[in-house]
Structures are given as structure tokens and as C-alpha cells.
Amino acid sequence: MAESVPSKFQGTSPVDIPIVDLSNPNEDLVARAVVKASETWGMFQVVNHGIPIELMRRLKELGTEFFELPEKEKEAVARPADSTDLEGYTTDYKKDGEGRKTWADHLFHRVWPPSRINYRFWPKNSPDYREVNEEYAKEIKKLSEKIMGWLSEGLGLHHDALKEGLGGEKVEYLMKIIFYPPCPKLELLYGAPHHTDLNGITFLIADEVDGLQAYQDNKWVDVKYDDSGIVVIIADQIKRMSNGRYKSGEHRATMDTVRTRISWPVFAEPNLDHVVGPLPELVVDDAPKFKPYVYREYKFLKMNKLPLE
Numbered sequence: 001m002a003e004s005v006p007s008k009f010q011g012t013s014p015v016d017i018p019i020v021d022l023s024n025p026n027e028d029l030v031a032r033a034v035v036k037a038s039e040t041w042g043m044f045q046v047v048n049h050g051i052p053i054e055l056m057r058r059l060k061e062l063g064t065e066f067f068e069l070p071e072k073e074k075e076a077v078a079r080p081a082d083s084t085d086l087e088g089y090t091t092d093y094k095k096d097g098e099g100r101k102t103w104a105d106h107l108f109h110r111v112w113p114p115s116r117i118n119y120r121f122w123p124k125n126s127p128d129y130r131e132v133n134e135e136y137a138k139e140i141k142k143l144s145e146k147i148m149g150w151l152s153e154g155l156g157l158h159h160d161a162l163k164e165g166l167g168g169e170k171v172e173y174l175m176k177i178i179f180y181p182p183c184p185k186l187e188l189l190y191g192a193p194h195h196t197d198l199n200g201i202t203f204l205i206a207d208e209v210d211g212l213q214a215y216q217d218n219k220w221v222d223v224k225y226d227d228s229g230i231v232v233i234i235a236d237q238i239k240r241m242s243n244g245r246y247k248s249g250e251h252r253a254t255m256d257t258v259r260t261r262i263s264w265p266v267f268a269e270p271n272l273d274h275v276v277g278p279l280p281e282l283v284v285d286d287a288p289k290f291k292p293y294v295y296r297e298y299k300f301l302k303m304n305k306l307p308l309e
Helices: 027-040 053-067 071-077 129-154 161-166 236-241 295-303
Strands: 019-021 043-047 088-095 101-112 172-180 192-195 201-206 212-216 219-222 230-234 251-253 261-269
Touching (some): 019 027, 027 043, 027 129, 053 101, 053 129, 053 261, 101 129, 129 172, 129 201, 161 236
Antiparallel strands (some): 101 172, 192 251, 201 261, 212 251
């Protein structure tokens, strides 16, 4: 009998990431669960979050339809070759630090604030694309500010401390649709290598194909989710603003041998000219663990794997 081949890299731990039910009427318990998960994992899943499931279903349907278009039509929203920004459609085939290649196609475009949206990079294949993405952006912004509020209060600060530290009403929300094609040789490829996100906080939904893994206690944990859950990943800027109190969730994306996987992360991040560092209220008695950076510089250093501290 031929040896069976796994359809993807399997995590080595049976533990699941924390799940927080936002419908719990005891908001103090909810807030404490969010804080604890952010301190210990840097990642958790929220359920009963109030974002309509039909809206999420439609968002995924429209994104999937885009990647089913002929290449010529996808290239109509391609990222310009000379662009220093991320917006637009790109393909990504490069080696990670371990010599494996990463293989995925991406579509980036900002969804908030309205003043930063460039519809040139929004797909035109469906008349519903704009309406659905704009509505989802409003819902994600509300969820983001609610979670950052709980995290701020968990630091002993006022409700809007982290939001203001990230830029207040100038915080930008960047949609990224990631298309991972099937991979027949898993030992050669990753969808995305081991990393932390460089922004403030990430909100991720995906299709039914698993692939997200979290790194916890020196083990890889398969992140389980369903159509209604949203995975929240604490990223570098909240870790830095909290002076290390909150953890930047380490994760990677694996691939499947036979099935395509698509995910829809939304990244909440500062404007490129905004300075982010440990919040002053948190370093009165303790030395700052991180130096402040203009976000543009931080992004450049991290994306090019250059020293940060």
C-alpha cells in the first residue's frame, strides 16, 4: 500500500487558539479574555462579533471571483512596477529565510479612511465589489476600535489610548486578498513563512481550507475557524506601544496539495508619516523596550529584514 501524503503541514499541538464570544453580556469578562489572549498568544478568534455573516460570505465570494478572472483582467488592477506602495494585484514567488519558496498571489487595496482609498486598484468585475468592501470596512473599523479599547484599559489607560497611539482617525485599513494555489510538493513551498505582522492589529477571515498556524510554546498550532469567526492577530505596533505587555502573534500560512486556499486579512496600521513607540504613560517607571519609529521607516526596515533596535 502506498504511503499516504499529508495535504498540508500539520501543526504539532492539539491546543486551539483562544476563542472569545463577544455576545457575552458580561463585558468585563470579555475584555479580560481579550487582554489575556493578547498577553499570552498575541492571537485569538472572536465569535458572535456582530458583523453580518452574509456580508462576510459575499466579501469572500467576490474576492474568489476576482482570482478566477483571466490574468489579463486581473492585471487591469496590477500594482505599477515603479510603485513604492503595496496597492494593486501582484504575484509573489520568492525564497524565505530557510530557502523554501513562498508562492501566492495578492490583491491589496485600502478600504479606510475614504480619503486614502484609490479605487483604481479595486476590481471592476462585479458592481457589488465596492459596496460590499466599503460596508465590511466600516464593520471591521468598529470591531478594531472596540478591541483596542479593551486592550487600552487592560494597560490601565483610557479607552482610546492605543487608537490614538496608532494615529486616531488617520488609522488606515488595508485589505489584502491572498490566493494560495495548490502545491504538490509541500516541502518546497510555504504560502507565507514564519513572521509577525508589522502593522497594529490584523483581522482575518478565510475560505474553508485550513492553513493558518500560530507559533506557541515552541510548537505550531493549527488555527481552526469557521464561516462566522474572525481571527484577530496582535501585530508589532501594539506590542511596541504596550512596551511589550502584549505579544505580536507569530504565525505562518501553509499550503494544500490539491485545494486552493484564499484568505482576507485586513490590516489596521498607522499612516506612513506617523511616529509609533511605547506609550509615555507606560514608561514612567520602566525603561522603554523599543525605540520610536516613523512607520514608513519601520516598515522599510522590517520588510527588508534590517535591524530595528
